[in-house]
Amino acid sequence: MATTIEAPRSPYSRAPRSRGINWEKWGWMYMRASGLVLVVLIFGHLIVNLVLGDGIKAIDFAFVGGKWSNPFWQVWDCLMLWLAMIHGANGMRTLVNDYASHRTTRGILKGALLFSVIVLITLGTLVIFTFDPCPAGAPADLLASFCPAS
Amino acid sequence: MTEYADGSVVDGVHYHQFDIVIVGAGGAGMRAAIEAGPKANTAVISKLYPTRSHTGAAQGGMAAALANVEEDNWEWHTFDTVKGGDYLVDQDAAEVLAKEAIDAIYDLENMGLPFNRTPDGKIDQRRFGGHTRDHGKAPVRRACYAADRTGHMILQTLYQNCVKFGINFFNEYYVLDLVMVSDGFGGQKPAGVVAFELATGDIHVFQAKAVIFATGGFGKIYKTTSNAHTLTGDGVGIVWRKGLPLEDMEFYQFHPTGLAGLGILLSEAARGEGAILRNSEGERFMERYAPTIKDLAPRDIVARCMALEIREGRGAGPHKDYVYLDITHLDPAVIDAKLPDITEFARTYLGVEPYTEPVPVLPTAHYAMGGIPTNIQAEVLSDNTTVVPGLYAAGECACVSVHGSNRLGTNSLLDINVFGKRAGNSAAEYVKTAEWVELPEDPAAGVRTLVENARNSNGTERIAIIRRELQESMDRNAQVFRTEESLTEVTEVIHNLRERYKNILVQDKGKRFNTDLLEAIELGFLLDLAEVVVYSARNRKESRGAHMREDFPTRDDVNHMQHTMAYLSGDPMSADAGDHIRLDWKPVVVTRYQPMERKY
């Protein structure tokens, strides 16, 4: 007898409640809190970069270099990086949960997501805090014009 | 008995064992379960998921003389019930009903029912048809309510409490037989019930020390009805086929305000809140018929007056075939707060805006006053006095009789709570000392034959057509007005339909969720019950309550101040109903109130 029945992806069996940290709750709160902070950070970023002063024309290597020599902008950009990456990744996670029907696919996609987030955050943070526009010992023709000639 | 142990499967039949089996998960069934469940091993078997039961469609309220908003007492309530039932009410039972109403309301409130409240936080109450102050002096506010969803709230609250107590439910199991065995003293007693599991098509035998029937009514014998499609009188029909009597089956209530053409109920609460019935001339015609309480007269009277208005050419609409329910003078805020659902029905189904337009209404078949006779302990009777040990009935399927020949509005929600509770308690008390009754050999044999015969029906007659012809004939001949002639006509129709029923077609031959098969079996019960209704109605040659004989227009207390008892006494297929239905009388219990003329 053929009894193929379209079922939900997994049978209804709620796992016993774990007493650990409720990541869904904190995730939910994080999304809202980070969203609010990101609105301020991103619009601040856009205004400073694109509107104030000479606006978009002012942006060049020196402009970025100048900003990252200031600890205020280092913290600003670092916060933006972390909040946005985690916010976006968590959003992607819900999409994966919704649309990836197989356990293994879900696992692979979420693993890849986690990996890329870690790599991007690590790289980005490193860049923000170790950025040196005029590295010592670099060939002169590669250095920016404002660098003191070595 | 070991061969039928709990959980065993013999020849494809599943066997279960419970102290108490309740058939039906509406208000009465679940109220009984809440009493019985904590005291005995109880199962509730229902054709539907419990929250689908038709208790949920009740709207207006539940009567109890709480006196929260004005002076009232249960004795007045008893009197109104007796008078409303045109003195065919067993007065001891009515007294129980009115007295225990008060606790029944508090029980529900304590279980969590969200009643509407008065400004000081008590349960609010409103007016309802036939409920009066001091023996008929003026309408009284007695109906406790939750907007126009009182039944919905009762059903949900009872189900919630069944969840709380962890009651065993067998949902979508259709009980088809009651297993009766000899009690050794010339009588019979129940050993259990046999059910058909809709999801799988398997047969289950539930062995039980006590069985409670709470299966509701059989409004589907009529075409225009407020009843659900599933109200086909299965429980009453099963009891009937076992040779047990049915009481007062001729009394069927027609609710005055069904949406015209559809039969969907518009609560009497509308009139309790001030709605007015008007004819085509805009006249408030109830003033002529019931000068004291006007639109709040009992349902039998209002339904009859509406039919008279239409008959005398004062009906409204293009065909002059309905009257209007007018709430346009009420404040929209009041309507929204107290009558939200029924106004939505008018909008959805008739496209009428009740704030500004009157709503077309017509009487609709609503409630069976009669049913399985019980005493006030909810014990089923096998004749006028003999109790069937271990068998109980409560709710619309039962006839205690608290409603006599016409039930008052709000007394049915009360009935299910008071007598549902009593049935649960009586059964729990009974099973403490009762022994298991041994099941007969192959107790499922009858049901297996019934189901397989239906499944293998390859005739030419469509179930729906036979059912419609039955319903149309019942509407035409056995509705608000009846005569010997009309009743004779419908008797013949039923006999012919029975013949045709032998030749039905069931197209679905599958096992799982075979609702085609289900409808075929339900139709069998409808035909049986319609015949009892009509046969009992022919025999009552008087007009009383909901039973209006135009050829005998007055009440005859000398000959007919007694209950009808009908027994299946022969082959139901025989041409003459008299060959297989035996009628008898049962005296009415009179305590305080002698019959008087019924004036409002």
Add this chain to the structure above:
Amino acid sequence: MSTATLDSPPAPADDVIPTFTVTLIIRRFNPDTDDEPTWQDFDVEMYPTDRVLDALHKIKWEQDGSLTFRRSCAHGICGSDAMRINGRNRLACKTLIKDLDITKPIYVEAIKGLPLEKDLVVDMEPFFASFREVQPFLIASSKPEKERIQSVAERARFDDTTKCILCAACTSSCPVFWTDGQYFGPAAIVNAHRFIFDSRDEGANVRLDILNDKEGVWRCRTTFNCSEACPRGIQVTQAIAEVKQAIMRGKP
């Protein structure tokens, strides 16, 4: 006074209510014989005032008796006949044919996310299991002699969520529920809300704790499908949001 012809005028033409042919395309599945559900067409003659349920009945009663669906009260109170009609969850008995675009066929299929049993019938057990889990009953220790006192305002606080008929239209329209069926679902949360905000109830914290779960309210992504699907007009998404706030506050 008048001629015979005037005495008996012919019935006016507008007296006859016109019928029209509607095509229903129904997703059929017979567990005894089919591997996969298939779509099947039916043509029925209907009146404008008829409902989708009437059309289904007409098919079952006149054409194909094996068409299977649940129904009972037929006026939107019992919650039996929630189904997906033209891609939206509705009650068949509350959906008038004239309110749909009848120039096109009407698509009818079972609600989604619950195991399909036959034609338009699904297994409701997972739905009710999740309802039972939120402790949907009054938890109160006091034993009053009469009724408990509750002000009109306190009663109004949870009025909206008392209207639920457990038809599953909301839960089976929720994309989060569709994913794995483990989410409590809007209906269970609505029924928890009904007690969390009932002034007589003392179990709010128990229920808030139950719903503060990884399958609880936090999975709601406010797509508003549930509010749109609810045949009783309950503001479901709002109720869920109120429960979230109550969890964060730690009290109703």
